[in-house]
Amino acid sequence: MVERASLPIGLWGAMGLLATLLFMQQVGLQWPAASAGPTGLGQVIFFYSVLPRAAVALLAGAALALAGLLLQRILRNPLAEPSTLGISAGAQLAMATATIHAPLLMEYSPGLVAFVGGIAAVALILSLTWRRGLEPVSVVLAGMMVALTANAASAALILANGEYLFSLFIWGGGSLVQQSWYPALTIAWRLVFGFAAAVLLLRPLAILGLDDASARNLGVSLHATRFLIIALAVWMATTVAAEIGIIGFVGLAAPALAALSGARSLKQKLVAAPVIGAILLWLTDGLVQLASGPGGERIPTGAATALLGGPLLLWLLPRLRMFEWPSLAASTSSGRRVSRPWVLVILIGIGALVAAVVGLLVGKGPAGWSIASGTVMTDLAQWRAPRIAVAAAAGGLLGAAGVVIQRVTSNPLASPEVLGVGTGAGAGLAAVLLLAGMPGLAWQLTGSAIGALAVLAAILILGARGNLGPERLLFAGIALNALCSAVLTAVIALGNVQSYVLLRWLSGSTSEAGAVHALVGFAALLVLSTPLLVLGRWLEVLPLGDATARALGLPVRAARTTLVVIAALASAFAAMFVGPLSFIGLIAPHLARLLGLGRARQHLVGSILLGALLMIVSDWLSRMAAFPYQLPVGLFASLLGGPYLIYLLGKGVQRHG
Amino acid sequence: MSVQRLCRPRDGLDGLVALPTRRDFLALAAALLTSSAASASATRVAAIDWGMLETALAIGVVPVAATELIQFRKIAVEPAVPEDVADLGLRGTPNYELLRIVAPDLILISGFYEYQRASLERIAPVSSLPVYEAGRPPYPLAEASMLALGDRLGRAADAARYVAETRDEIEARRGALKHVATRPAFIISLGDSRHFRAFGADSMFGDVLERLGIVNAWTDGTSYSAAAPVGLEALARVPDASIVMVAPLPPEVRRTLPANALWNALPAVREGRVAVLDPINHFGGLPSARRLARLLAGAFAPQAGNG
Secondary structure: OEOOOOOOHHHHHHHHHHHHHHHHHHHHHHHHHHHHOOOOHHHHHHHHHHHHHHHHHHHHHHHHHHHHHHHHHHHOOOOOOOOOOOHHHHHHHHHHHHHHHOHHHHHHOHHHHHHHHHHHHHHHHHHHHHHHOOOHHHHHHHHHHHHHHHHHHHHHHHHHOHHHHHHHHHHHHOOOOOOOOHHHHHHHHHHHHHHHHHHHOHHHHHHHOOOHHHHHHOOOOHHHHHHHHHHHHHHHHHHHHHHHOOOOOHHHHHHHHHHHOOOOOHHHHHHHHHHHHHHHHHHHHHHHHHHOEOOEOOOOHHHHHHHHHHHHHHHHHHHEOOOOOOOOOOOOOOOOOOOOHHHHHHHHHHHHHHHHHHHHHEEEEOOEEEEEOHHHHHHHHHHHHHHHHHHHHHHHHHHHHHHHHHHHHOOOOOOHHHHOHHHHHHHHHHHHHHHHOOOOHHHHHHHHHHHHHHHHHHHHHHHHHOOOOHHHHHHHHHHHHHHHHHHHHHHHOOOOHHHHHHHHHHHOOOOOOOHHHHHHHHHHHHHHHHHHHHOHHHHHHHHHOHHHHHHOOOOHHHHHHHHHHHHHHHHHHHHHHHOOOOOHHHHHHHHHHHOOOOOHHHHHHHHHHHHHHHHHHHHHHHHHOEOOEOOOHHHHHHHHHHHHHHHHHHHOOOOOO | OOHHHHHOOOOOOOOEEEOOOHHHHHHHHHHHHHHHHHOOOOOOEEEOOHHHHHHHHHOOOOOOEEOOHHHHHHHOOOOOOOOOOEEOOOOOOOOHHHHHHHOOOEEEEOHHHHHHHHHHHOOOOEEEOOOOOOOOOHHHHHHHHHHHHHHHOOOHHHHHHHHHHHHHHHHHHHHHHOOOOOOOEEEEEEOOOOEEEEEOOOOHHHHHHHHOOOOEOOOOOOEOOEEEEEEHHHHHHOOOOEEEEEOOOOOOHHHHHHHOHHHHHOHHHHOOOEEEEOOOOOOOOHHHHHHHHHHHHHHHOHHHHOO
8 A cells, every 4th residue: 555665674673672671661660569469469460460451452453453454455445444434433332322221231242232333333334335336535534424423422422421421431542451361362362363364365355455346357256255354354443442442543554554664465464564553552552651650541542542643644644555546536517507596595595594593483491392482582592592693603614614625625525524623623622621721711712723723734734745636635634633533532531620621512512602602603704705705716616627727827726725724714613613513514515516506606605504504403403302401513413414425425426527 | 283372472481382281381380480489588599510409408498400410310319309400401511591491599500610600690690619629628618618508598507507417427427437447448439340530638538538537548649539540450559448439330340340350359359348339429519428428337337327
């Protein structure tokens, strides 16, 4: 998957040596107690805590790397791994649900629960992208969206069931603390089985790395083999998830690093990737232990791997070879155009207004459904109006950002969520919370803005190296999204007051919206969408391709940069108000296009209004569905968008034209 | 449902029309009116914070509304919350609309919920009495805030009595435990079968433990009352300490903890010095402190627990 060997094997030797030294230091700390303890307790700690922890680090690292390698090979997708495919999120949702609703199941077989969740997530993603031939970008995007929806649902469950918060926090962080050999043995025999199966399937695996036609000609029973290997990889990954929690990035980075280190054939990679994965996780865990104090570990190992792995992934990106797949950079001509587009835009606007009025008047009270009027209405309006306004503004901002990103990248599956700007805002918020304890709203907003802009800057710098091609832009966003999510997971895993603030933000709530929020939201919408309307020609021309755009006298690079900055700011503002909501930024532009709004300015305004409409409906549902308990808006935005996404992907967005 | 019916304003809470359950609604409106008429002089309180909910109930003030009552009845248990207290939903995102309809005269929060103050103050005055502050033992603060709440709600005598009773009860239990509970103790809650949360000196659990004359075995730092997550091997640092676990225990623990080699090797486990207490509110007020004292006494000296 990589162009050239550039990492000497010596580097891995050095890292392995460092990990060994860290381990020896732990041994040195524990050994005196182990050899001289009067109670035998020191011995037990040494043999059942220090040693199995090292074993689990090595085994889990190897298992995740092997799972990642198999998934990447079989899907021919260098970004496939348990977290990008939503396997971890699916396992987490299944385990959270089982903990609360079927504790017996969790008591006896957490591994099975995790496997069912993981395999369900993969099955969903594969069925969504089947007709697109499991195209890498589609698979990863579908994975991201399945993960977002599952995470929103998990967050809702966790928030509503305070008694298990702590357990789920720990699990989400991924801790390697051990007190028996059971997890090590469980992972070990799955790893042995997985490795043996991979060796036996060496030939079909090698062939499946080619394209489908060659594979079929060579007589490989395509689907059966594929599913078998995918199930094997999911089994290994979810076993690790069930035994120690979420460990990100090892599955992604280890195979790529193996290739960068000179492993060329599949046989070499099957050995090199697990070895590198084992070293990576062992070293990370050694560093985590080195930094830990008497009050426990400051960073859970799972989150630490993401902190180390994220930058690694970004460094890898420019070195990743582009895919054999036909480029996604296709013109985005729409099927049909309506004869009077602006009438349609006005109708959508009226629809949004009607939704707002219904949201303002209809609601549940202590005695069931009611329609407010008179003084009660004016009274309740001071609560409902700001929420509706903030939801509408956020939806509009996402709709605008979606149109810009889809047009700039010429990628029908791009969306502001993909840029990672929303989770970047979350990482900024997390940083401010960690530094200042309980900062005021202004500081929280500042932190979010800085986080969002930092992510944006990173994308621009990375993208500039790769000449900002559509795929690289998306992958940079996906990588940053995963990195920022890991930061959020790490902070949430601390389980303190700040964790609750982040969890609340993550689940997306318009609950605290006041008049100020509404004003800021609408000001942002106005300030950011006006230049887009003025620059409508850029949006019109860019999807035609760079050559055409240049021929038409467009300053291509400057235009792209300007538009991306505006889109990122819009996503950042939306995220600040309603969390890193998924789907609206993807769906609103598509709906607008499907309704027949093809030209840039109509498309933009239509998408803004549709985004607002969708968010108003989501907000209302979140308030009503479990009254008086309020559910996360993000969950409903996802649930409204999910079925549409299935429709869209199932229909098969055309690759060309 | 006819259009006229949808739009016709009702008397009572005028303008709010119940669609499917109009009769229930009228009954409720009537109930709200009579209850407020009956105790016209009393302040109608709503509690966002669970500790304040406990405190109010303990001094004989039944709030008109409080948060997450389903969880409260499972986890905090005491004092019992009457069925007619309106449930405002999650503590993190209370239902402001419902709170507005309930229209309390005073809203009780704590430092956790300061971010809600702006929204809450649009409904009624907000009172935030400090109990949990980093590095400070919470018991004296809980006493002070109960007395302050009593003053504010015209229940000063009840508050003073409850504070004195609680103090006496803890003193009595301390006496009963004097020769029974001689070892230090960890007071923890389990996250999974490998990790726990340790309650330190600035937690109500740790403070009550000390007041009962039991040395808290967790002497290291805490982050806001507790240190978490900590690996179980930390329990080996004080080999002669007992271990007190506060429920609820995660479901898998019942199967995995007995298979945990390190857990089984801990002196406390080998010698049967482990107790599991029923759930107690981690961030409670005096009623939680009292519940903890009773449960702890029961665990250490079964005969003393009934007293």
